[in-house]
Amino acid sequence: MTGFPEVRVAYPAWVGDVVDWGRAYESPEDRMKLAIRLSRENVDRGTGGPFGAAVFERDGGRLVSVGMNLVVTHRNSTLHAEIVALMMAESRLGSYSLGAEGLPAHDVAASCDPCAMCLGALLWSGVSRVLCGAHREDAHILQFDEGPVFPESYRYLEKRGIEIQRGVLREEARAVLELYRDRDGVIYNG
Numbered sequence: 001m002t003g004f005p006e007v008r009v010a011y012p013a014w015v016g017d018v019v020d021w022g023r024a025y026e027s028p029e030d031r032m033k034l035a036i037r038l039s040r041e042n043v044d045r046g047t048g049g050p051f052g053a054a055v056f057e058r059d060g061g062r063l064v065s066v067g068m069n070l071v072v073t074h075r076n077s078t079l080h081a082e083i084v085a086l087m088m089a090e091s092r093l094g095s096y097s098l099g100a101e102g103l104p105a106h107d108v109a110a111s112c113d114p115c116a117m118c119l120g121a122l123l124w125s126g127v128s129r130v131l132c133g134a135h136r137e138d139a140h141i142l143q144f145d146e147g148p149v150f151p152e153s154y155r156y157l158e159k160r161g162i163e164i165q166r167g168v169l170r171e172e173a174r175a176v177l178e179l180y181r182d183r184d185g186v187i188y189n190g
Ligand SMILES: [Zn+2]
Pocket: 080, 081, 082, 114, 115, 116, 117, 118, 119, 190
């Protein structure tokens, strides 16, 4: 079949300047701080929407991957921060499941409550915990829509063994959403 290019996902160049890959991110707040930093840099540097995420080894906090919203730059509606972080982590570890046998448990910090697509992706990714920063209501103010997410959606993930902690450093995370709004950033609905 001709006419279909490969789909390639790549980090913006600034990731190399702002992410410290060597240190341990011990606490949920430490991990969230990195997700928020990524969301802020993404806005500051004009590479995408105000959302960041990162994947860590749950015990010890080794950083495995980061993610930032790349929808507009990559012209790809699925490239939310969580998706980018999960894809990069799975690619780096050579496993489609971050919960595979022989791997340590992983968690994800997301600077905002995940949308419907990302909640699904988090379920399939095999992570054991999800840390969320800003609340969905904070994103609604900017007209970002999370899609069909219901209280049952969270309960469903929890029943499948995924711990969910919401509102971690919410105010710091929300401040980046407001920064984006003040700069009249593109709202691409997601
Ligand atoms: Zn999403």
